[in-house]
Each structure stands twice: as structure tokens, then as C-alpha cells.
Amino acid sequence: MTAKVRFQVTAGLYNDLLNHLRQNEIIIFDVVFDSFGFYATCNATDYRYIARRAKKYQTRTRIIKKSGLYFILKPFKERKGIIGGVILFYFLIYLFSGVIWRIDINAEDEKLENNIAVQLYENGIFPGVFYNEDEFSSVQKKLILDNNISYVTMNFYKGVLVCEIRDSVEKEDYIADLKTEDLYATLSGIISDLRVYSGYSMVELGQGVSQGQLLVSSVHTDRHGRVFTSPVRAYVEAECEKNYSVTIPFEKQTEILTGRHTTIYTVFVFGIPFEFEATEPYSFNNQMEKTKLEYISFLGFRLPVTVVKTEYYEIESVNLHNDILSARNIGRSQIDYMIKNDEKLMQEKERQYDYFFNEDSLTVNCIVQGCYQIT
Numbered sequence: 064m065t066a067k068v069r070f071q072v073t074a075g076l077y078n079d080l081l082n083h084l085r086q087n088e089i090i091i092f093d094v095v096f097d098s099f100g101f102y103a104t105c106n107a108t109d110y111r112y113i114a115r116r117a118k119k120y121q122t123r124t125r126i127i128k129k130s131g132l133y134f135i136l137k138p139f140k141e142r143k144g145i146i147g148g149v150i151l152f153y154f155l156i157y158l159f160s161g162v163i164w165r166i167d168i169n170a171e172d173e174k175l176e177n178n179i180a181v182q183l184y185e186n187g188i189f190p191g192v193f194y195n196e197d198e199f200s201s202v203q204k205k206l207i208l209d210n211n212i213s214y215v216t217m218n219f220y221k222g223v224l225v226c227e228i229r230d231s232v233e234k235e236d237y238i239a240d241l242k243t244e245d246l247y248a249t250l251s252g253i254i255s256d257l258r259v260y261s262g263y264s265m266v267e268l269g270q271g272v273s274q275g276q277l278l279v280s281s282v283h284t285d286r287h288g289r290v291f292t293s294p295v296r297a298y299v300e301a302e303c304e305k306n307y308s309v310t311i312p313f314e315k316q317t318e319i320l321t322g323r324h325t326t327i328y329t330v331f332v333f334g335i336p337f338e339f340e341a342t343e344p345y346s347f348n349n350q351m352e353k354t355k356l357e358y359i360s361f362l363g364f365r366l367p368v369t370v371v372k373t374e375y376y377e378i379e380s381v382n383l384h385n386d387i388l389s390a391r392n393i394g395r396s397q398i399d400y401m402i403k404n405d406e407k408l409m410q411e412k413e414r415q416y417d418y419f420f421n422e423d424s425l426t427v428n429c430i431v432q433g434c435y436q437i438t
Contacts, residue, residue: 066107066131069093073100075122083116107133161193164222171229175210179228180356182206189356189369191331194219246279246295246438248272249407252303255434262295272301278438300409303435309397311390312424320351321377329371351376387425391418394427402431410434 072080077100084091089112091103100122105113107129117124139145166183170176183189186202199217206215206228216227246262251274254266263283266272279297284290330337357370395416402408411433419426 066129066133067104068107068110068126069102069104069128069130070110070113071100071102071125071127072117072122073125075117076120077101077122080113080117080120080122083120084113089113102127107131162222163188163190163192163194163219163224165190166224166226168226169228175212175228177355178210179206179215179226181354182209183226184354184356184369184371188224189331191369194224244295245277245281246297246299248274248276248278248299248301248437250274250301250303250305250435250437252301252435252437254299254301256298256300258298260296261293262297263291263293264297266299272437297438299436299438300434301437302412302433303437304430304432305405305408305435307398307401307429307431308426309394309401310421310424310426311394311397313386313390314423321379323377325375327373327375329373331369331371349378349380351378387420390425391427394418394425395429398427398429402429407436408433409436 081094081101089105089109091105091109091113093102093104095102110126114124166180166189168176168179168183170179183202183206186205188199188202199219203215203217206212212228214229216225218225218227251272253271254268257264257266257268259279262279262281264279265277272278278299279295281295282290282292328339353374353376355372355374357372398416402411402414408431411431413432415430417428417430419428
């Protein structure tokens, strides 16, 4: 918002004054003539020059109106408190530019998001703390190892920490992350997909392989006896049979909730914790802990305050008795979960269940036929 001055020129040789201003490239606009002279607008920095030249041409100038940010702030020039407040404001903006004001976690399911949020808090990452690139890099690696996920990215920009979590990867991403040692078959089967990007293939598409057989080698010897080495990057799928097995006891000890619990709130303000109990305190011999993170917002803006709600539930051990039907259903559900979460299984074609009765348990076996990644 440029500072401008609206002024009036009367009497004298005002036409000559206009010609002089035009020749010296002094910009004036909104010129309006009347019987005594003219009205015009110019930049505030040019008005002093115009006023001095007006005397030479025997004209008089008078300011009609001032506008612009400079004239708005000029009355506060002598008020040191306001100036100090502005300086303090920009200093605080600079100081807290490295503070985490919000954490956005993008994961494939809500349960994983909650687990990551709790683990970030346990590692000292929550709204109100300062961003530290080295510390966050170590936490990033720890999250990958603790959750057995593919990758985690943590990007900090303008007070917002964005965590991207991926629990699975595409084939090409997996290939790029493979190590450079020789690749051996983890299952027996017939190769249905073979992609060797570097290294020396020891098998062919459609060939049958046994578990432990060398698939891709990093060393190759030609017919002249010369030895060549290369990093190994490959992807191999095969049609295989894989056995999944669980044993379900007819009687086992488990833990149940008694109904007694206590809640503790921990409030972090700029990283400083304040702890208080919201319910009557209890002392439990056996307990289950549940942690939830909550954030405080005002007018859509998240404040640097984190509330950690920790609930402790009392549990006790009891003996449960399973009949054959219950043990069978439990075993099948566990095997279904194992198959669903088997990252090596690319495509399932057929499965067959078998049951073996023991003296105090039931063993459930399942043979799955399908395409597996065997490296």
C-alpha cells in the first residue's frame, strides 16, 4: 500500500509546472482542472520536489489528503511500546518457527495411525516441542523396525509435521530395497515370474526349484575361467504349497478385566509436563495400560498443548475351557489371519484344512496353494 498525497495547485504558471514535471518524469495522476489551477495525486516521496518547484513558477500547493500505510503508522512512531510489541511479535514468530504445532499421520488404517501417534509421544515427539532433524531421523528408523512396516517419512514444514506410513510396497519398490547377496529359494515350487535386474540367473521361467536352491548369483565364471561379480537385484515368484499350523489347547489361562480402573492426564505445554489424576487412584498388581493423545484447538488452530490420557485397567487370570468346536473355530480364525497377513503370498488359489486331536489340544493345519514370492 504505497503512500500517496492528494494536493491542490493554485495561481501562477501552473501549466508550466505541469510541463516541467512531465519533462523530469515526475508521475502525477487523477489530474482535475478548475478555474484556479488543478488537483492531482502523486507518490509521497515526490511531493517535496513538487512543492519546491511550485515556488519557482509562482504557484501555491496545499495537501488535500494523505493515504497509505506510512501515514497510518506515522502517529505511532513515538509510541515505543507499540514498536516494541511489533518487534517482539516478529521475534516470537522466528523463535517458534521450529516448534511443532500440528502432527498429521497418514497411514493405511486407523489402528496403525493410533499406534504411531503413541510411539511418537513415547519418543518425545508431540505438539509443542522443537523440531530436531537428527533426532527425528533416528525415531523414523525405530518406527520402521518396531512396527515391521515398509517405510516412514517425516516432513516438517511451517509448524506441521507430516508422517507418511506405508505398510506394504509394490514389487518394483521391493526390488529396489533388496540386498546384494545371492538369492535362494525359500519355498519349493514352479517359477511363474522371474525378473533379474542385475546379477546372474541360475534358473528359468517354468523351472521347478527346491527350497534352498540358488536362484540368482552375484558371481559368474565364463568359459575362459574369468570371474565376474555383480550386485543382485531380482524378483522371483513361484506356484507353491505352504503349510500353516496352530495348536489350540482345550484348557488355557487367560486374563479378563475386573471393572476397576484409574485415569491419569498428562498435559504438555511447550514440552513441559503437568500430571494429575482424574479418578480415584488404585494400585493394581496386574494391569493393562491404554494411552490416547488429544490435541487442543482454538478457532481451527491447533495450540502447542498435548493432552495424554492414560487409563489403567485391573486384570485377573482365569482358566477357560474350550470344546472341540470352539478350538476348531479359534484355530481356523488364527490361520485365516496368518494367511491374510503373509506378505509373500501374491495370489491364493486353493486351501485345505486338516485337524489332529491331541490329548489336551487340537492342531489345525492348512495347506495353501498359490503364487508366493520366494526370495
